[in-house]
Amino acid sequence: MFCYQCEQTDRAHGAPGCASAKGNCGKDATTADLQDLLIHAVKGIAQYNALARGLGSADREADRFILYAMFTTLTNVNFNAGRFVAMLREAAQHRDCVKAAYETMALAQGVAAQAPAGPARWQPGADLPQLLAQAADVGVDAGLDVVGADIVGLRALVLYGLKGVCAYAHHARVLGYESDEVYAGVASALDFLAREPVAAGELLEQALALGSLNLKVMELLDAANTGRFGNQQPTAVRMTPVAGKAILVSGHDLGDLEALLQATEGAGVQIYTHGEMLPAHAYPKLKAYAHLAGNYGGAWQDQQSDFANFPGPILMTSNCLIEPLPHYRQRIFTTGPVGWAGVRHLEHHAFAPLVQAALALPGFRETAPEETVTIGFARHTVLGVADKVIDAVKAGQIRHFFLIGGCDGAAPGRNYYTEFAQAAPDDTVVMTLGCNKYRFNRHAFGDIGGIPRLLDLGQCNDSYSAIQIALALAEAFECGVNDLPLSLVISWFEQKAAAVLLTLLALGIRNIRLGPTLPAFLTPGVVQILVDQFGIQPIGEAHADLAAALARKAA
Structure with a gap:
């Protein structure tokens, strides 16, 4: 196996990546290899899906399967090798259905049917050993010795961002919210990867396109959650x-x-x-x-x-x-x-x-003394009191906003987020989303003129709220998001976080602090591109980073 898609990645042996019989997440080599092969199979479905869409047709069941299949390959989702063997057979069936429909439509329209190469021609091995033999040629680092580490890293950035996009889209789909624009974008991205791109500029452009697509997906998921369950309330x-x-x-x-x-x-x-x-x-x-x-x-x-x-x-x-x-x-x-x-x-x-x-089972035998935390500050709540927030900023009561959010994890370095949040001055507001909040959500932050200093915006699935709040504040102050007294301090862990990061970059948001470690698939060359073009910064020492953020905005 070889896997380096998450922050748990083994970094102890020079070239980063989990490459033993078992990854740090607990995924065994068989499951890891079958996941790689499933991604390959899904690319084949997408190749024909993209062609079919060009003729005005789409297979909704194949679209849904792609989202589900991609979701199962995210970090810490599915570790059951038997389920992946079954999905590989199902993937081939979906591909064949889409292919047949495309060829029929091409014949009806008098168009010469294309026969894409690569994943579109894959046929599943007869048994597990044959499937694993196929997987050996389609891992995330395939072609490393030919195209080099930077291209493989950029290709991985696209793939992992796309996994996050698919996961968010699946969350929306199971609540009854779907979009052909999203399905077409996913198919297009997979078709792009199936062509094994080797140009750094083209890969970066695709990554930013995925960021824009993910904004649409997060908007769809926000509509799904609020449409089904109502707007969040404090x-x-x-x-x-x-x-x-x-x-x-x-x-x-x-x-x-x-x-x-x-x-x-x-x-x-x-x-x-x-x-x-x-x-x-x-x-x-x-x-x-x-x-x-x-x-x-x-x-x-x-x-x-x-x-x-x-x-x-x-x-x-x-x-x-x-x-x-x-x-x-x-x-x-x-x-x-x-x-x-x-x-x-x-x-x-x-x-x-x-x-x-x-x-x-016994359940809880007694009731414990009550302790609470306050949540529910998604965009509808915050924007509902936007006038008070804006007045507080203009009056100098609120000096700065920090978005301290993202994924949590067990790796050393994550106490940084606790230290940063708790050290934020009393005239600043801390917004958070994702499970990173558990680092500090029981701390007594108090309020500023009745506005809570800690605003819990929700899940990582609620990242759309944070973006809309930032855009609304920028509009109110007639400036760009990068000109706001706002700093983003993000903890990443897996592929949903990669998708959100691409969205922020696609929106032109700069100077994001990212940690506790940078993704292993980002080579020094790729990191330099992100630093030069977007001002991405690895986290440092909490108090120093806090002081630098306040000084930069004050200047």
């Missing part, structure tokens, strides 16, 4: 348990949470959120369920201790799964794109086994 969320039977829901998928709340209404079971599901409590239609009891635990990297101590079953709905430990493996369930061999997978919201497990 909400105090209980962070301590109450007595009773309990189920813990982790991941990101609000639709799965809603379905579980419906399935357990009146069943005598309390539902708790974990990790990036915390923002669910701010949506009116979700918090209306009386048995949505509160939030339990911390960010995703704490799950092995959180899940071990939770006295009920756990449902994992999307990315951020860590290898289940033996003492809770029998009470964890997966759904959607998530999977781990030997862990029970629930399709189509068939939650009966989960509820049965909750009723059989």
Whole structure:
């Protein structure tokens, strides 16, 4: 195997990348190689999908499969090799259906049908050894000795950004929100990668195009979440348990949470959120369920201790799964794109086994003293008091805004974000999104004239809110986003973060501080391009970076 798509990447042996029998995320070599082959197969579907779209046709089921398949290859999503073998067969079937439809349409329109090379001609091996032999030629570093590390790194930036785009689009799709423009953009990007581009400028241009596409996807996901569950509202969320039977829901998928709340209404079971599901409590239609009891635990990297101590079953709905430990493996369930061999997978919201497990397990024996955190400051809330915010800035009460957000993780260096947030002066506002918030969301930040100094904008899936707030402030002050008293301090971990970064770059936002380490696929040459063109900066020491941000804006 070779994998370097996330911040867990092994950096101990010179050339960075997990290349042993098991990656640092827990993914074994077989699964890693099958994921590489699935990406290759999906490119083949996209090659014919792009051609079919050129003749006015599209295969919606193939489009949906592409999003799902790409999502399963994100870090900490699916570790079940058997599921990937099945998806490879399914990918070939989708490709053949799209190919047949395209050729029929070409004949009907009197157009000579094209026969693309590369992934479009792939046929799945007869068994696992043959599939793994095929995978050996299509890894992310294929052609390294020919095109060089910078091209491979830029190609990886495009691929990993595209994985994030597909994940966000899948989240919107399962809530009933789809866009042919998005599907066409995804197919076009995969078709581009299938042609094995080798020009640095062309790859960077494609990366920025993906950033623009991801803005549309995040807008679609924002519409899906607010259309289905209402606009977020400021909400105090209980962070301590109450007595009773309990189920813990982790991941990101609000639709799965809603379905579980419906399935357990009146069943005598309390539902708790974990990790990036915390923002669910701010949506009116979700918090209306009386048995949505509160939030339990911390960010995703704490799950092995959180899940071990939770006295009920756990449902994992999307990315951020860590290898289940033996003492809770029998009470964890997966759904959607998530999977781990030997862990029970629930399709189509068939939650009966989960509820049965909750009723059989002890639950919380007593109610703990209440502790809360306040969330729900997505764009509708913040922009609803924009006049007060603008007046506070003009009056000198608010000197600066910091967006300190993104993914959390277990690697050394992430205390930087705690130190930075807590050291931010009292006349500054800290906005946050993603599970990075768990680094500091229990700190007492206070308020500025009734405006909370800590504004929790939601999940990483809510990045659209942060962008819209920044754009609205820029419009109000008649300046560009880069001229605002605003600094972005971003913690990245996996491919959704890569997609959001590309969106910020596509919008022309500069001087983003990124950490705790730069992605391993960004070679020194690629980093220099990002520094020169976009002012990307690796994080340094928290207090020094804070002082530099305040000095730059003051100047």
